Amino acid sequence: MRLLSHNLLQCNVKNCKSNNFPLKIQVDKSNIINCEFRKEPLVKLIPKLDWNALAITVHNLAKNKEFPEKFSPALLDDQKFMQELHRILMETHIIEGALICEGCNKRYPIKNGIPNMILNDEEV
Amino acid sequence: MATRPENICPPEIYYNQDEAVKYTNSTRIIEIQEQLTERCIELLNIPEGEDQLILDIGCGSGLSGAQLSEHNHHWVGIDISRDMLNVAVERESEGDLYEIDMGQGFNFRHGVFDSAISVSALQWLCVASKKSYNPVARLKKFFQSLYNSLRAGGKAVLQFYPDGAQQLEMITTAAMKCGFGGGVVVDYPNSAKAKKLYLVIQAGGDTREQNIV
Ligand SMILES: [Zn+2]
DSSP: OBHHHHTTBOOOSTTOOSSOSSOEEEEEEEEEOOOOOOHHHHHHHGGGSOHHHHHHHHHHHHOOTTSOSSOOGGGGGOHHHHHHHHIIIIIEEEEEEEEEOTTTOOEEEEETTEEBOOOOGGGO | OOOOGGGTSOHHHHTOHHHHHHHHHOHHHHHHHHHHHHHHHHHHTOOTTOOOEEEEETOTTSHHHHHHHHTTOEEEEEESOHHHHHHHHHTTOSSEEEEOOGGGOOOBOTTOEEEEEEESOGGGGGSOOSTTOOHHHHHHHHHHHHHHHEEEEEEEEEEEOOSSHHHHHHHHHHHHHTTEEEEEEEESTTOTTTOEEEEEEEESOOHHHHHHO
């Protein structure tokens, strides 16, 4: 799982409607898998992101307090920042760990890079 | 007629490790999946040069995802078979993978996907492979989730193998009830063997086309 798709994902438990995003990430093992930096597709993905959720996640994970809390268009021209964003969204893979919903405490385990989002019958 | 796999057991059990490897190593299956995926992409009718964020429903071992990557699309794949997903990881699939039962619904943020495809998966929803399964309710959950996750005007092309007219009706009715517009495209209608069905549906109005007019 990369942080790109983590940014799209909310808790799926029935009636869990508040505080269900972003899911907290418990990292037991992560990996950087390099892929080609292509600026234009990355720029096009930005409107799809919930920037606030991304900032919270990055601050939690990397203790990287430099990641901007608000998006500003000037960032698009900051080559160093764009490469950092590429590394965060496209190259960082969570391999083992869990996603935890702070709304309902549901824990979705991550194994082999794949979060298990299957619900119990009573959670559907 | 050969026994249909969805009538034997649930997909997460049918596509076990052996079956997942066998499936992904069969050149015949690879070729068919590639062709079906290409046709899905063609039916999405994406403007030239537009890289989209696409949901691949029942992505399995990533055969369809590889085609999406070829076309420079970003994709997120969901599947209920852990063994198939593990093969997708092994094949270094470029998309992100989630173990999700599409009949339970899924909860991506509203409107984040530009499009969705599905290759040979939807028919699994029509059978009650577990006692607690209600196919109509599961189809409803699925199409509601899909509708929510697509942007306004976002399209989904879902190729599947209905087990007769009743299943086809069940699936299209469920889609329309959840607000989708669209219909079924049939390729090679006169060949029992080559015949392929695609449910081509759209969530709400196509804002893009309206902009052009
Ligand atoms: Zn929750």
